[in-house]
Amino acid sequence: MVFVLWAVATILFLMFRLMPSNPLAAYIDPTFTEEQQQALMAKFGLDRPLWEQYFIYLKNLLQGELGDSFFYRQPVGERVLELLPNTLILTFSSLIIAYAFGIVVGAWLAWKRDTIAERAAIPVVLTTRAMPEFWLGMLLLAVFSFTLGWFPAGGTRSPGSEYDGYLALYTSADFLSHLVLPALTLAIYSQGLPLLLMRSNMLEVMNEDFVTMARIKGLSNWTVVVRHAARNALLPVMTSFAIAVGYQIQGNVVVETVFSWPGLGRELVNAVSASDYPLAQGAFLMIAIVVVLMNLLADLLYSLLDPRVSHA
Incomplete structure (x- = not known):
């Protein structure tokens, strides 16, 4: 590392x-x-x-010194740490939605293998995975913001709104309404990985002896799928979550720019455009640190969840 x-x-x-x-x-x-x-x-x-x-x-x-920003005339470390919470909130909220949906639907599609539901769902999943993030984001903006007016078009707060601190801001309905569209964009794009991974793992686990024994015992389909098959198929999916956090932060650059979300990705684009090299360098480095730490966490999680790995 x-x-x-x-x-x-x-x-x-x-x-x-x-x-x-x-x-x-x-x-x-x-x-x-x-x-x-x-x-x-x-x-x-x-x-x-x-x-x-x-x-x-x-x-x-x-020594933790990243220099001073040419544009903001403030230490780069302060500016990066100021924007990092926005990026982490967007990343984790979108991944939690994507993985919750992917795990449930992936397990269900494995149970419904070779049915019309599976044959219809897989192309849809692959299509959403292939959609460019910026195009999907602009599509959601056009429908839910500009046409229906349900959600704000960008930023993290409405003009003129003031909050006593970060906690008050992040728990406000105003902030959450601004979070919906960018988080949904990333969630739609990201759900394909956990869904297909869960489905693949479930198909392997369904042929294991302990699942067959559970069926012989006369357990209900719900018990067999949830308590026996899905529980054992979750390991690779959960460890992939840590890696996905790192790579999602890299992908946030496009989505944060589309939605004017004040995070590290958007700041990185602005810094490069303005030739603010210290700030661009600091943002790049912070993103790299998060990616490396998440990969390390994935390795540790895998050995923790499956002790056999640590003895291999």
């Missing part, structure tokens, strides 16, 4: 410094003299050799 984070940090360092434009293009005013521009370069350490900048960069990362 440490090696992966070091590699990502190194790639980010080189990527922004080897770009053809001036890293301080968004910071330098056109009226600045050559001496003033050189003074700014020296202030940010950009007049030093690349190898020296790299070691200063690594030292600052180890």
